Amino acid sequence: MNRNPIKNICCIGAGYVGGPTMAVIADKCPDLNIYVVDKNQSRIKAWNNNDLEKLPVYEPGLKEIIERVRFKNLFFTSDIIQNIRKADAIFISVNTPIKTSGLGAGKASNLRWVEACTKEIAEYAEGHTIVIEKSTLPVRTAEIIKKILNSKLNKNNIRKTFSILSNPEFLAEGTAIYDLEYPDRVLIGGEEEDAINQLKAIYEKWVDSKKILTTNLWSSELSKLVANAFLAQRISSINSISALCEKTGADINEVSRAVGFDSRIGAKFLKAGPGFGGSCFKKDILNLVYLSRYFGLKETADFWEQVISINKWQKERIYSIIVNKLFGNITNKKILILGFSFKANTNDIRESPAIEIAQYLLSEGANLFINDPKVDAEQIETSLNGIKGDLQKKDQNEYGNWSFEKDIYKAFRSADAAIIITEWEVYKTINWQKASNLMNSPAWIFDTRSIVNAEDVKSAGLEFWSVGNGNYI
Ligand SMILES: NC(=O)c1ccc[n+]([C@@H]2O[C@H](COP(=O)([O-])OP(=O)(O)OC[C@H]3O[C@@H](n4cnc5c(N)ncnc54)[C@H](O)[C@@H]3O)[C@@H](O)[C@H]2O)c1
Numbered sequence: 001m002n003r004n005p006i007k008n009i010c011c012i013g014a015g016y017v018g019g020p021t022m023a024v025i026a027d028k029c030p031d032l033n034i035y036v037v038d039k040n041q042s043r044i045k046a047w048n049n050n051d052l053e054k055l056p057v058y059e060p061g062l063k064e065i066i067e068r069v070r071f072k073n074l075f076f077t078s079d080i081i082q083n084i085r086k087a088d089a090i091f092i093s094v095n096t097p098i099k100t101s102g103l104g105a106g107k108a109s110n111l112r113w114v115e116a117c118t119k120e121i122a123e124y125a126e127g128h129t130i131v132i133e134k135s136t137l138p139v140r141t142a143e144i145i146k147k148i149l150n151s152k153l154n155k156n157n158i159r160k161t162f163s164i165l166s167n168p169e170f171l172a173e174g175t176a177i178y179d180l181e182y183p184d185r186v187l188i189g190g191e192e193e194d195a196i197n198q199l200k201a202i203y204e205k206w207v208d209s210k211k212i213l214t215t216n217l218w219s220s221e222l223s224k225l226v227a228n229a230f231l232a233q234r235i236s237s238i239n240s241i242s243a244l245c246e247k248t249g250a251d252i253n254e255v256s257r258a259v260g261f262d263s264r265i266g267a268k269f270l271k272a273g274p275g276f277g278g279s280c281f282k283k284d285i286l287n288l289v290y291l292s293r294y295f296g297l298k299e300t301a302d303f304w305e306q307v308i309s310i311n312k313w314q315k316e317r318i319y320s321i322i323v324n325k326l327f328g329n330i331t332n333k334k335i336l337i338l339g340f341s342f343k344a345n346t347n348d349i350r351e352s353p354a355i356e357i358a359q360y361l362l363s364e365g366a367n368l369f370i371n372d373p374k375v376d377a378e379q380i381e382t383s384l385n386g387i388k389g390d391l392q393k394k395d396q397n398e399y400g401n402w403s404f405e406k407d408i409y410k411a412f413r414s415a416d417a418a419i420i421i422t423e424w425e426v427y428k429t430i431n432w433q434k435a436s437n438l439m440n441s442p443a444w445i446f447d448t449r450s451i452v453n454a455e456d457v458k459s460a461g462l463e464f465w466s467v468g469n470g471n472y473i
Pocket of ligand 1: 113
């Protein structure tokens with residue numbers, strides 16, 4: 001059956017995916033009205049802030065789009081019920097973290113937010129509604145969604161029907177706007193041709209139709225998990241080799257380049273670092289592992305689990321190297337952490353390697369000065385289990401403390417070491433002579449991203465270690 005084209009869209013979840021994705025759709029499709037709803041009122045308030053520097057998500061290019069479309073055809077609101085009611089299509093873009101307790105704890109996705117908003121859709125939707133999975137979900141979640149939606153059909157004398165689509169999001173934080181505007185592909189999984197075509201028509205406003213792939217629901221749900229697993233696998237692969245480079249005198253950047261020149265392998269995602277972070281890679285692999293075990297595929301599960309083990313090991317081996325280089329003792333030493341977000345160009349710190357490294361250094365009694373261009377002290381405090389950033393309160397022999405420092409050169413003053421954890425552009429242009437003049441002696445620079453010029457650091461009189469570089473072990 002051919003229905004009227006989609007006019008009103010509701011997106012449930014105004015997070016790192018819901019906000020930027022809907023902003024780009026609104027920008028590309030001025031004829032659509034898009035309402036992004038969230039139960040978190042302070043998040044909605046932040047999206048509506050007149051000061052575009054205070055949007056809850058930082059992404060290059062995002063504030064310019066928000067300025068163009070907000071209050072025109074893109075609206076952020078807490079009025080969930082009203083916007084479900086009038087929507088022709090609803091994107092589910094809520095969080096799907098790993099369960100922390102109960103059955104499948106530490107492995108399976110927690111679908112309570114998906115279930116809660118699906119119940120609201122079932123209750124309040126009117127007429128025909130296309131429900132679109134935008135969140136990353138375990139395979140066959142659409143079945144659960146369908147059951148919940150069908151449980152409320154035609155109650156209270158309001159006729160309602162639903163179509164369900166899977167439309168996973170492949171954006172990468174830090175380049176979200178570019179990825180949304182120029183996607184490698186858009187994936188739409190579904191069973192009903194009309195619904196698929198309606199969603200396809202929206203993307204066709206700016207995406208070449210050859211790049212819009214359609215599949216069945218289960219292939220679409222699984223492809224998203226597999227894509228993330230493959231990306232994370234490349235990072236763990238290159239990180240495992242970084243350790244071998246350090247032992248053998250090879251240089252990981254040279255190895256990556258030589259390997260990546262092979263067109264069968266390709267150059268992307270071959271940069272060694274402190275381990276992947278972000279809210280997705282670990283949880284999506286855990287999900288894949290859980291599914292594989294559930295279906296009795298032990299070998300598949302073991303294979304993917306190893307990607308996570310290497311990632312953990314990379315962080316552990318980096319902080320062990322730091323402590324060992326500092327004579328095995330960092331109590332009361334001043335250590336500067338350069339970068340707290342999980343990657344450059346985002347303010348997201350979920351699963352950032354900086355958290356685990358900072359926690360470990362604090363447990364060894366270090367005084368940390370933390371700098372990041374976009375992350376604020378409040379986020380850091382939460383991630384460090386509420387330890388207040390107050391160096392005055394530090395007990396001389398016990399757990400360390402930390403302080404946030406916006407000014408990089410102020411932070412270098414009297415530091416014993418600096419650790420580059422995030423590859424922010426600003427850290428690539430540090431004046432190492434100036435830093436060296438301010439630091440204690442001897443002082444160490446640890447470059448976990450291999451982004452600075454080793455000669456500049458060493459000629460400034462600083463000790464240097466760089467990930468995967470056998471010349472600096
Ligand atoms: N962050 C990424 O880079 C990325 C990329 C691709 C896919 N994904 C997937 O997209 C989904 C969302 O990720 P995110 O990073 O945007 O998460 P997020 O935590 O930033 O945002 C989710 C939002 O949903 C809201 N929410 C939860 N339940 C709700 C309900 N019942 N009603 C209204 N609002 C509700 C929360 O308050 C929160 O603001 C996840 O499944 C994630 O795996 C994320």
